[in-house]
Amino acid sequence: xxxxxxxxxxxxxxxxxxxxxxxxxxxxxxxxxxxxxxxxxxxxxxxxxxxxxxxxxxxxxxxxxxxxxxxxxxxxxxxxxxxxxxxxxxxxxxxxxxxxxxxxxxxxxxxxx
Amino acid sequence: xxxxxxxxxxxxxxxxxxxxxxxxxxxxxxxxxxxxxxxxxxxxxxxxxxxxxxxxxxxxxxxxxxxxxxxxxxxxxxxxxxxxxxxxxxxxxxxxxxxxxxxxxxxxxxxxxxx
Numbered sequence: 001x002x003x004x005x006x007x008x009x010x011x012x013x014x015x016x017x018x019x020x021x022x023x024x025x026x027x028x029x030x031x032x033x034x035x036x037x038x039x040x041x042x043x044x045x046x047x048x049x050x051x052x053x054x055x056x057x058x059x060x061x062x063x064x065x066x067x068x069x070x071x072x073x074x075x076x077x078x079x080x081x082x083x084x085x086x087x088x089x090x091x092x093x094x095x096x097x098x099x100x101x102x103x104x105x106x107x108x109x110x111x112x113x
Numbered sequence: 114x115x116x117x118x119x120x121x122x123x124x125x126x127x128x129x130x131x132x133x134x135x136x137x138x139x140x141x142x143x144x145x146x147x148x149x150x151x152x153x154x155x156x157x158x159x160x161x162x163x164x165x166x167x168x169x170x171x172x173x174x175x176x177x178x179x180x181x182x183x184x185x186x187x188x189x190x191x192x193x194x195x196x197x198x199x200x201x202x203x204x205x206x207x208x209x210x211x212x213x214x215x216x217x218x219x220x221x222x223x224x225x226x227x228x
Contacts, residue, residue: 043222044156044204044219046218092155099144100158100161100169100171101158101217103155103156103157104155105154105155106153106155
């Protein structure tokens, strides 16, 4: 079955700490991968995406993610978080020839100022 | 603002009533998607259109749900005979089939509460 698993439901960090959010997917075939973010009171926004090429992709606000095909993983990282990174983060997958996106259940990130 | 817009932003209804939501996509986008998000979960795909044609529907979409995109621009999602289990955030997204790697951009959603 096609699915996305986000291991951490809620992560709490202090400002300046490093962040890594885990994401594993189950999908046959070539995939496109996404991280979306939802800040409090705002709509889903695209943080970064992977389609092909360099498996290390950089997104907005200093975020990056690494696609490891052998592990079916697409973990999100940021070397130093800020209070403004408090949000819910969703990992998502789409088959390269498909249209619908399959989302994980999300990870809530809380940053202590 | 040239993003995806949805109306209304909030809707409270009584069980058994019909509701209709509207989505206006980004103007040059030819694909439009509906998703549903319940508390503590990620969005789940419901259906999508390319221009006015509805190309895929999820098994989640019961026969009480119907979506249209009559002129290939805005779309409506109607829920008939609402049930308490329909309470959720209904999200709309749009993309261009040939541009921007068909990246989907989401609207603010319509939060439905069925009493």
